[in-house]
Amino acid sequence: MISLSSPLRARASSRPATVTGRARRVLCSVPLALTWSYSGILHRVTHWPDVQFERLYGTEWIAMVPSAESLATAAKTLTAANWQPYLEFVPTTVREFMAQFSFARLEALQVAARCPALLADLAETPALTAFVSAHVELRGTTTPRWSEINAVHDRNGIFGVLEWLGLPASRQTLAILRNVVQPNLPRRFLDPLRSMLWEPKALTALQRDSALTDRQLSHYIHALAA
Structure with a gap:
């Protein structure tokens, strides 16, 4: 009688898998x-x-x-x-735009985020940013109107935005605002400056200054109020 031998058990390899190379540490920025x-x-x-x-x-x-x-x-x-x-x-374009504002940087950030289509126009006329940022006060509303600003700009461009803000919708207005040395215009200047831009004599005086500092603007504002 022939006896059959018991089957051989296959031995599973107990060697752990080795990791080749060094694992890289990845820092995830939040x-x-x-x-x-x-x-x-x-x-x-x-x-x-x-x-x-x-x-x-x-x-x-x-x-x-x-x-x-x-x-x-x-x-x-x-x-x-x-x-x-x-x-x-x-984004780089927004960082470069914000770099012009040493004080009102958060206002510039908010305007750039809420009205991205205006960024190119505001980069050419940075001082206009203060008016856009303060539109609630200037227009006497209770809540921000960012979507309305975007719609106005989409229909009528930067001149439509000037008119919407109560500023003269002209190239003269843009030229004067581009002469403002520091675009961080104090909020107390905005309404008086807007009024000045409608006055022919004040407009002529502002056009003569190729570099409008806060001190000069303050002088013009006080002269207009006198």
Whole structure:
């Protein structure tokens, strides 16, 4: 009688798989928000392209419309070191546009994010940015009208925006605003300057100055009010 031998068990290899080469450490950058304190409450603006302004309420961030005072506090608080990581996520054209604003940089950021089609026109006339940013006050509305600005610009270009802001829709207006040395126009200048641009004598005086500083604008504004 022939006996059959028991089957041989195949041995599974117990050698662990080896990893060839070195694993690379990948650093994943996370978009940052800019945060500052105003009246004892934390405020922030989220990363590009959302650019959502928020305030901390309890443990939650609530969307809000930033006040002029809050933006002014941010301008005094946020340093170049604070801005640097934030700007890494902002397109180059927008960064170059914002670089012209040493003080009202958040206002410029908001305008660029809400009205991207205006960017080329505003890059040529940076001082107009202050008027667009302050349109709620200048037009006497209660809420921002960003979509309306975009629609006006889409239909009638930059001259339509000038008219919508209550400024003379002319090349003279653009030429004078391009002569403003610092586009960080103080908000208190905007309404008086708008009135000046409608006055023939003031218009002539402004046209004579090829470099309008804040000091010169203040002089003209006080002269008009006298």
